[in-house]
Amino acid sequence: MAAKELSALEYVVALLDGIAAENSTLCAFLDVYRDEAIVAARQADARMARGEATGVLHGVPFAVKDLIDVEGKPTTAQSSVLRNRVARRDAEVVRQLCAAGGILIGKLSLEEFGIGSPSDTLAWPPARNPWDIERIPGGSSSGCGVALAAGQVPLTIGSDTAGSVRNPAAMCGVIGLKPTYELISRQGVFPLAPSLDHVGLMTRSAEDCALMLGALKRRPFDAIADDASERKLLLGLRVGVLSHFYRRDIVADEATRSAIALAADEIARLGARLEDVDAGDLESFRQCGSTLLRVEAYAVHRDFLAQSPERYGARCREVLLNGASISAQAYVDAKRQQLDLTDRIDQLLETSEVLLTGVSAHPAARFDDEDAVNRPANQMRVPFNVTGHPALSFCVGFSPDGLPIGAQLIGRRYEEEKLLAVAAAYQRVTAWHLRHPRIALGQRDDV
Template structure:
């Protein structure tokens, strides 16, 4: 659309101000109706990033010129032929472990500081084909495991709700950039909780899909048998729109599932009547007791689902400690195998946190790894048996609000079991949804988990909860 056709400041019910932060679903409708310019939306996001990122460090690099050129091309295309779909012209960014052709992909590490891939990751290419406007590459914990670190070429991302606090990791930049409105969505990866953790602590939505649903090809690995790629956005509905573009069989990924991709938005708006929800109460009450605000969020969500016609019952799974032991031994061993050559050459190329964590993987034996893989099979069997008559599981995503960024222990993953790695071990899909704010004013969250390849049902429940609550109307105070 020409400059004179574009909506400009002021804003009405039908015509938002460019400074407003729409969801992807809202922006897509306005773009399709030619009431919102992809160029002005991109410029607004870039301006927000330029205003805020000196404090948040969500981006490793922004590709402003390329982004504006992509937005102009999207706008021209939309004016002549209409949008390719709901992601056409949407400002977006990739975690810096997703390979981007011609644009450095560093893993937030000195080791790959000058690494420029020749090809896009499969998911990067699919999202580009859907029309997203890539604004740049986002901070991560080093190689998706070492953080928050202060001894790397770039600083760690900070939480927009309070920059003195942690975002969780490892998709830290995505969490911070989405929450602050620098982008409307972004990619994450999740090996032990790296999508769901930052989504929870940054007050957004993030889904780790079923293992095999989204290609991992072209994404720097952490631990291949646990690695998942997936989207993060302000709402569950937006995650569904993004997952639609990301999912699908990829021969380049040996773990990719060769099955039809469902319509992830098909069940939105159907409510939760008839769904059978199991609460894994012992996870968040006994195995790792959560904060009062987190517990209240889970209990209120359970009451909401019950009031809307779902049936709820408690479900008992193996302990969080067992899932964590299994998951971490596999993760550490596979991660060391990925980094072995570099670690042997010079372990001090890495930041302290990742270096020391990777060393642990080098000290484990083949027998340890096989014991963990046998345990994994047993844990999956126990989970299947315990959930035969439920559709969705409900527990915490994080124990509480974000800690101060300078108070995150190096060995946190060994001190208390986390709530997310059980579903990397099983490969089941899990989504983190904001359930309000704690005593410190930072977000708290719940985690909903589905059975393999039931993402449409998971989005249905998450979307029903979000649309019935007011949490999505509030952004961090620092956002202009």
């Protein structure tokens, strides 16, 4: 805003007008709070004129995934099951961002309850990838990724249970941070699987993500330092590369493998020391995460399913009902395995300060390729929901078709700042995150 001398009101109105023009095609927003946002923007400008800035996000618009409560507004989880549910109070993350001066402009689309499919027939159309509207944006925080990539909002909040922030971040070419487990309050966020659920942050740049994290953390936070301090941090930084995740356990496509390799080379040029490390069989993480997710999700939805199973989309209902068939012993075994797998990553992070791997094995699939849309593609992301370590997706290139490709950084618990500093340093010497898609309804200037 400062660079273009925009007031909060001018910025908010420009974004709202863009959403109004594009949402019928991109479908990123389920609900837009135009009147409330304009009032809040006017108030922000008045406070600024009096020298009374509210906080680090003063006058900055944000939007949240429609699993997150906003007082007096529906929280539908993009499901007919909750279509008439109205929140009684703001989720804690909404309260914190507003207290820091942020301006809430609306609710963003998702895949039903965080586990549905964009191919299901629901009351709402699925969000579409602004890089190619015939392709999915990744889920389940799909609207977050779309709105950011399309320039409709600068800050978004999603949720991440098996990669649901990092996947759309990779497929839309933006930043997606899953913080350390329970670092960010989940109060007022509709649960999927509580032992795996994380509130996640999505932005276009690592620096913006750091600002938003600073408003949300329940622990002391050091914001991203200047360029010189970043270079000092990266000098000698020990980075373990989990290349077997995308070369052996899952064979990613050539464009993805190449983009990650080039990103690793760039991080090495910045001064980091890279070496291959091995976290063991990726399938064990997938099986553990799948068991925990399905059992816990069924427990959350058991009463809803008993009353109105037909109100769920087919994919969501299938996953939930599968959880009913998993034994108590299998769940207990998975909880024990979760501890072992967490220790495995902890051990890697004793010698490596940061881990680097892939996010998704392929760029965004076409909507009409149902097998690709619904294939299990979360294996490289779910390990860090199981273990609770912070993980960040950032754009490292584009496919020959012009689709974004992401890589993933993983850190020690509560060391989100280090991940953000690495990503920020990478973004200072590359320009992938500065690319913008051509908006489906015609090119418009970014604000």
